[in-house]
Amino acid sequence: MMQLIQPPRSTLHALAPQGLDTPDVESLTSYVCRLAHSHGITSQRLVDWVLGFFEHSVCDKYGWHQRNLSSMSAESEQWAAWLSELTGVESLDSLTLSPYRRLLGTPGLAPRSDRWCPCCFSEDKQRGEEPYLRLAWDIAPVEACLKHKVKLTSICPHCQRSNVRNRAAIVVPGYCTACGGFLGEGSAEPATPESLWTARQVGNMLAHRPQVAAEGVVPLLETIIERMADGKITCFASSYGFSKSGVWHWLRKGGLPGIKAWLTIALHGGIGLDKLFAGEVQNWAMPHQPLQLNIALSESPRAGIQSRELDWEEIRASLRLMLELPTPLSINEAGKRVGIGRKHLYLRANAEARAIADRHRRYRAASKQQHVDELRAKIEMLLDERLEAGYEGISARDIWARLDTEAQSVNGIFHHINLVISSRYG
């Protein structure tokens, strides 16, 4: 039976991310700005505070915006997990490109300057909502807004400066960090059909979590080469403009196609990036292929990509069962039992993870108190013995010498002894 979990209150506001599971999904950079704003502090202070909370050193010379919070890096994923842990809002890694790390190569992914769609900002504002930054704007090949059919821009219409979107200690998304002007004004150029196609592809990609696991990438690429070039690597490379060594690198050396290569595959293969990354290639037929090729393909041993993502419903159920165990588990131990790291537990099973961590925290606090109580009882007993034996005054040092070695090494042991003595005499 489904159990209701009541997770503890979150440490930071449980701010809802914008556009989750849509092509307009917010970026984590934007989320941090809005979260800081909702706490009435600067983004820089919020980031420093989070680092301090997780006992990481804060570097004064390092601006928060230099951290690339929305990227594909492990650092972005770590930030998403920390913020999920603190806000109680799960899946914040969907606001970064980190879920695509096992599929996408880095080259060509990051844009050279910060871009935005002025019409999106202006529409956010008209709807009475806080303007926010879209994750798609941080993907270099995306040069247009599909919704408004305009080119993305990177220059403030008021002060004509660039990189004024979020590179400052204080950021209000949608407003220029140099002059404070609203970035949703000014004119926007119409987008080309090619740039709209790319925007649609990437938008669909962002709206669906990738399902192909790391070990499923090579089988996926093999399927692609089979469908698109009858399994011939040389032919595949020359037909679609890849280098042969590059394709070999993907297949044998753990290399990954960059976003542009994936877009080329999607374009010529007539299949969406979302479908490719979901491993949904069983029923994929190349456009305008001779019939005989399709017949040959139906016998392919590689039909279907087996290495899919984890079953989170099942994992959540196991975690809920762990909440019933007589001895509470730590979040790390729970993670070990289901074979998933703490980071991903907070990202994908947030309520369960926080309930487990909270239960363990309370258990730890209670057992610590129990130890203290036992220690005090020991001290009381020694004190009684000494008094019965006719001693008048008694020093803390005296008592300490009579404790067993375990008790002697307790942190702040003299404090405990003095408290017991002073409660008697003081």
Ligand SMILES: [Zn+2]
């Ligand atoms: Zn737009």
Ligand SMILES: [Zn+2]
């Ligand atoms: Zn400006």
